Amino acid sequence: MSEQQVAVSPNSNNGQRWMQGLSHRLAAGGLFLVLLVLTVIAALISDAFLNPFNLVNVLRQIALYGIVSMGLTFVILTAGIDLSVGSIVAVVAVLTAMLLNMGLAVPLVLLVALACGAALGLVNGIGITLIKIPPFIMTLGTMVMLRGLALTISDGRPIDVASTVGNYAWIGRGSALGLPIAVWIFAGVAVIGFVVLSFTRFGRNVYAVGSNPEAAHLSGINVRRVLLGVYTISGLLAALTSVIFVSRLSVGEPTAGTGLELEAIAISVIGGTSLFGGQGGIVGTAIGAAILAVLANIMNLVGISPFTQQIVKGAIIIVAVSSEVLRRRR
């Protein structure tokens, strides 16, 4: 008996490795399981959930929040934070509506809008890398400033996009192959984000900077450039979200995106991205966005008041983070 055990021991080592790999996959798989369970519960609770119209709505929700969250995932992977995304959405929304009303060609407006978001993200990055302001403070500052800027240039009023403006509504309202364009954009961002993080040098460097900035520096990584990159990406994706907002609602609101930064951080964290940096990724974030969207949808369908919904959402964030902290402690 004991001899047999000895003979088996190399195999049991293999088995252990296999178990480790499994538990690794379970971390992502567990998240997917949560989503699955939620979906089943939703379908059981409310007949309306599986209605195609409702499902498309959920997808649209996933797309809008998901896109910003992917930008934040890049930032959080470097152990940073970006609180300014909601305000970037507002500035870009107001700007987009104004430019459209000025009669600029739609592609040009889109380009300017995205460039503006990227530039604002870059400003965050510059403050954080060159002046070495902690990311929380820098982006808190720009969050307040940019909200003010959006309110100032719009005079505090929503800017309606004139009905004479050319064909731009397809971005937010159009659909292809039965799914909203916004969902396709989200899918595109997710695929690109995944490839960048997993299969490019920049992506690896993001993880390196987040795991150990000093070792990254000594390994020849240009830490500043990586940080500038992630904040630029975050700004760019906030602008992309903003364009979809404006297109969908035909209005550029200076209050657009209020609280979006918190939602996006929550999604990233629920998706398993560590606030300490270096752990997590795009797939988790996509699932995180879906979990929050399905949850919100269930609560809407059941008729839970928006006030109560906030309580639930907050609790979920705490649960998600504490499970991460507990995982780390082990």
Next chain:
Amino acid sequence: MDATNKSAVPALRMTNISKRFPGVIALDDVSLELAEGEVLALVGENGAGKSTLMKILSGAYRADSGRLELFGKPVPFTSPLLMMRMGVAIIYQELLLAKDLSVAENIFLGRLPKNRWGLTDWQRINADAASLIERLGFDLDPRAKVSSLSVAQRQVVEIAKALSQNARILVLDEPSAVLGDAELAKLFEIIGRLSAEGVGFIYISHRLEEVFTISERTLVMRDGKVVGTAPTASLTRNDLVRMMVGRELSDIYPTRNPKTGPLVLEIEGLHNEALSDISVKVHSGEIVGICGMAGAGRSELLRAICGADPSTAARASINGANALFPSPGKSLAGGVGLLPEDRRKQGLFVSQDVAFNVSIANLGSIVRNGLLSRGAERKVVTDFVSRLRIKTPGISEKAANLSGGNQQKCVLAKLLNAECSLLLVDEPTRGVDIGAKREIYQVLADLADKEGIGIVMVSSELPEIIGMCDRVYVLRGGRQTGEFTRSDLTEENIMHAATA
């Protein structure tokens, strides 16, 4: 063991302790006894089970089976707080002090006495702290901030803190890894003083010299078992090494076969904040040692060469480049890599896997069709794992799960993968057990002798410098105070230049 052992009840008795982790038997029927006032050295290679055993003693882990008795009383349940109250204190290598608080505050942290107004009684705290420190034979201002203290002084604070909690058993986990020789002597003085007062010590160390200096009895562990225990005076260095590694190590330093080639590094008149007027030459295939006391500028010299710290030089020629490197990135691109002093903080990405750690400094080499190729990465990394004999279950194992020596090999592999032809290695064997040390020496010697790589090695262990180096520079206070070739490399020569 011995029936004639101290008649009194031992301070600590751990009997038949076993502890399993999934797939590993960390401790297998381990017993340990410590008499009052005894200094017991606990030695063994990394992974031998020393820290697991101490974690059980501290209450951080619970044993699967076995008994624990303190001062004759069985302790059925343990928790860190309980063990601390019962007089067990563990002082870890990485000191756990609040840097921005004062010495006295740290000593009484969480137990700050209050005066009759309900306010913190600073007078009493400072007075009590001062008397504790005095008891240890030191002179420290209790009001000084911990951040202003040297590592040795911080250790004194830790010990004072333990004493203030009436510790009767003190475990010192590799205290010397961060101490210079003079500081170590002071620590030994404290140990002597307290053991005379009846405080028992368990002293964990990799450095056998210390074991012989300080301990009365030695307990050797290997692979989760006790190999043996004996009065230290009855053991020889060879006995200990054989017990630890399970084989004879006549000489842990490899036979060098230096074939030095052309100059790969020549710097004259190097200056920066920590260094003045340093001149260094390194040939290919040569191992050049940098010696000096802590703070002499050894690490700073390596950092200056690889562009990590801004510096100026009258003349510099490094691997064909005719100027100092402006950044570590440029240095790596120029074939000069730094293996930093603090592996976990500066060298390794502990939360990432082995493959990530090895490939990160030269991702360009695994790009196929514009994207990183996992296949190419696996090939490169697997090659390094076998070439440097990195012991890991696989290349996707987290670096944090590797032993210190294998972590160090990962950092080395990272530099070699970046095609470095000049390596700057800073304390390459710090915190690494003897078996792994020997392997690292062999790897470094092979790199120099077989591949013609130039190596600059900083070390505070003189035997290591003498055993490995072809030539040595000695620094003192940021200046160069000596240069010795292999023929006149002796501890006296080096120490004389380092301290005179």
